[in-house]
Amino acid sequence: MLRALALLIAAAATAAIAQDYPVKPVVIVVPAAAGGPTDTLARQLAVAMGGALKQQLLIDNSGGAGGTIGINKAAKARPDGYTLLLYHIGMATAPALYRKLPYDTLNDFEYIGQIADVPMMLIAKKTLPPGSFAEFLSYAKANRDKLAYANAGLGSASYLCGLLFMSTIQAEFTTVPYKGTGPAMNDLVGGQVDFMCDQTTNTVPQIKSGNVKAYGVTTAVRLRSLPGVPTLDEQGLKGFNLVVWNGLYAPKGTPKAALDKLVAALQVAVQDATFRTRLADLAAEPVPVAKATPESLRTLLRSEIDKWTPIIRKAGVYAD
Numbered sequence: 001m002l003r004a005l006a007l008l009i010a011a012a013a014t015a016a017i018a019q020d021y022p023v024k025p026v027v028i029v030v031p032a033a034a035g036g037p038t039d040t041l042a043r044q045l046a047v048a049m050g051g052a053l054k055q056q057l058l059i060d061n062s063g064g065a066g067g068t069i070g071i072n073k074a075a076k077a078r079p080d081g082y083t084l085l086l087y088h089i090g091m092a093t094a095p096a097l098y099r100k101l102p103y104d105t106l107n108d109f110e111y112i113g114q115i116a117d118v119p120m121m122l123i124a125k126k127t128l129p130p131g132s133f134a135e136f137l138s139y140a141k142a143n144r145d146k147l148a149y150a151n152a153g154l155g156s157a158s159y160l161c162g163l164l165f166m167s168t169i170q171a172e173f174t175t176v177p178y179k180g181t182g183p184a185m186n187d188l189v190g191g192q193v194d195f196m197c198d199q200t201t202n203t204v205p206q207i208k209s210g211n212v213k214a215y216g217v218t219t220a221v222r223l224r225s226l227p228g229v230p231t232l233d234e235q236g237l238k239g240f241n242l243v244v245w246n247g248l249y250a251p252k253g254t255p256k257a258a259l260d261k262l263v264a265a266l267q268v269a270v271q272d273a274t275f276r277t278r279l280a281d282l283a284a285e286p287v288p289v290a291k292a293t294p295e296s297l298r299t300l301l302r303s304e305i306d307k308w309t310p311i312i313r314k315a316g317v318y319a320d
């Protein structure tokens, strides 16, 4: 009798919590430094989802170790609906790169949904002599021991693009790792490093203001917002195609009622006109609603782990 009463009270309490969720700001852990592409996407999403949830979403930048520090922080957070994780393709590369990951990528998280796809661009400091990609290729091969490539650490999107680019042109360069491409971009604009492959949410403003040079985009077709920048594919790197997908997660055990509200808010956000316009200005594309679902993200993450693991294994790189 007492047990039944206790269960009843607990159920009522859970229902009340579910009904009022969220009653305080929700934190999104971003495993990359402030000011970079993932931070930019997270801040746009926080506005759009905050409107739908009628609550503030705050960003916690926890960069480093190719994103695994922030991912682990979110995995270990209290599963109460008030801590989320926003991360990209790096979720799929870490299992191959880190032999001792402190979390289980596929089983330590609840899935909320995909958010947006972000193309990447090969860019360089504005003082680098080559004026075109063709000139850059011969210059880079002739100066491979002098050029410094910036990235956000092993497993990051900028690392993966560099890995693909270097293996495609058969040339290695010194790489300079940062906690994110936000700080890397500052050094590129300042001329401390020479080139980088980074997401358009970070490159477009710098290209438009003439702070960096653009040699090409990593998509199969040119970007509507940057029609003048050719693809790497059309410039001879046949089949070069890399777009950064992004997903939203919560710690395993987060109440279903909270997850349902988060999925609904994400679906409102990806259709939100302001969110869509802001991303379009940065050449990024919110996903269709059908992809802003737990199933779609779970399926994508699994297939991406299967895709990147052999590529990384072939490169024979380990982060630990």
Ligand code: MLT
Residues within 6 Å of the ligand: 032, 033, 036, 037, 038, 039, 088, 090, 151, 152, 155, 156, 157, 158, 159, 179, 180, 181, 182
């Ligand atoms: C960032 O926000 O800094 C990027 O996502 C880093 C990267 O993965 O290249």
